[in-house]
Amino acid sequence: MFKNLENYLEEISHFLSGREEREEILSEIRSHIMEKAAQEAGAASEASLARVIAAYGKPRQVAEKYFDGRPVIAPGFERHLFRYTTLIFAIHLLFIIFAVVFKKSFIVFPFLFIPRLGFIEAVMYLPAAFLSDFGIVTLVLYFITRSGKEVKLPWPKFALDLDEVKAADAKTLASRIATMAGAGIMLALTGFGISLYLKHHSIFFISFNFKKFQPLLLPKPGQFISLAILTMIAAGTIVMFIKAFGASRRLACWVDAAADAVALVLIGLALHQPYTTLFAVAIPPRLHAWSHVSFIFTLLFIALMVAIDLVKNLVRLGRKRLQK
Amino acid sequence: MDNELGSIETEMKRGFLQLLVLLLLEKDAYGYAMVRAFRDLGYEIEENTLYPLLRRLEKKGLVLGKWEIGEDRPRKVYAITDAGKKMRQELIGIWKKQDEIINHISKENKNV
Numbered sequence: 001m002f003k004n005l006e007n008y009l010e011e012i013s014h015f016l017s018g019r020e021e022r023e024e025i026l027s028e029i030r031s032h033i034m035e036k037a038a039q040e041a042g043a044a045s046e047a048s049l050a051r052v053i054a055a056y057g058k059p060r061q062v063a064e065k066y067f068d069g070r071p072v073i074a075p076g077f078e079r080h081l082f083r084y085t086t087l088i089f090a091i092h093l094l095f096i097i098f099a100v101v102f103k104k105s106f107i108v109f110p111f112l113f114i115p116r117l118g119f120i121e122a123v124m125y126l127p128a129a130f131l132s133d134f135g136i137v138t139l140v141l142y143f144i145t146r147s148g149k150e151v152k153l154p155w156p157k158f159a160l161d162l163d164e165v166k167a168a169d170a171k172t173l174a175s176r177i178a179t180m181a182g183a184g185i186m187l188a189l190t191g192f193g194i195s196l197y198l199k200h201h202s203i204f205f206i207s208f209n210f211k212k213f214q215p216l217l218l219p220k221p222g223q224f225i226s227l228a229i230l231t232m233i234a235a236g237t238i239v240m241f242i243k244a245f246g247a248s249r250r251l252a253c254w255v256d257a258a259a260d261a262v263a264l265v266l267i268g269l270a271l272h273q274p275y276t277t278l279f280a281v282a283i284p285p286r287l288h289a290w291s292h293v294s295f296i297f298t299l300l301f302i303a304l305m306v307a308i309d310l311v312k313n314l315v316r317l318g319r320k321r322l323q324k
Numbered sequence: 325m326d327n328e329l330g331s332i333e334t335e336m337k338r339g340f341l342q343l344l345v346l347l348l349l350e351k352d353a354y355g356y357a358m359v360r361a362f363r364d365l366g367y368e369i370e371e372n373t374l375y376p377l378l379r380r381l382e383k384k385g386l387v388l389g390k391w392e393i394g395e396d397r398p399r400k401v402y403a404i405t406d407a408g409k410k411m412r413q414e415l416i417g418i419w420k421k422q423d424e425i426i427n428h429i430s431k432e433n434k435n436v
Contacts, residue, residue, distance in 0.1 A: 035355075
């Protein structure tokens, strides 16, 4: 018994756990190392074994040679990992928005339970939701891979194929000038919006006779919705400037993603306001129900668009990290 | 460039080594003796590659391994099976075909 050889085999054994033929493999390696040490040094000793062990390779590398190299998820399904995670997370996100807005819990038995959530709780819940969606999709694809069956996984074409989101092509001089002009217009728009907001705490005004303008929304909801819109416009301006000056696209993605996240928070806060305190102008009673539904629908639609943009940006950032 | 060459060489060796083992096992041999035989032929292999390969060939029924108690320590001696011999003939045929293709292209193109 040589201690260094037994320690070495013990380490290999650790990485071979779960394999039926583990003892047989270890016996083969022991036999080879003892044979080589004896042949090279006349007789096996701790010192001669140490040299042979070093040449044989690191325990993990040795153990991995016995695995068939079958991937956890077959290469043909790797795209589906992104696709399905994105799709399920989008549905999950929608349920979360419903749970917050309608103050209800949802059960999609046996897969999903979303409790009644406050806005901040919902924001805290999002990363866990994403990870659970990612985990479920990974698990399903893992079992499909293990089954070895020829499975053609479907992908609905009506949805936005986030898997095929591509980075923008390199800019030509003409397109850079156009981007610069666009950035200038966006800057003017942002400046105007900010100055309006600083004066009146809102960017939404209405005029019934085109002479006198008055705020459309009450101060608090007006503030949230104005800030959400301004954040998106300001982020768009920054992103355009970053693109115009050819700076890092990654930075543009981060700015865009951060602005999306802030906009979602602000839209959520706006949705949280009781409807009766929303408008600063009198609305005919017959239009109450209609305006209620259309207001909620509009904000939910904007939230969905922002959420899709956020996921797109995260996909872009994630892909760049993977490429590295 | 060296890295690229290394990885392509590894891929080429993977198939070639299987054929080489089946050829070498015309006579029964144990693992370490095979490594030395390869070395004598000027063909270096990583020792830890041979045993997983022999195990895979054993599972496919191309090779048969048997433990023998020789001298002072047990050794696993490998022998080629009938299925292994048949496979060896098939592989040699493929090898010759590939060799012919390369020779044919080399003759037609002096740059190759």
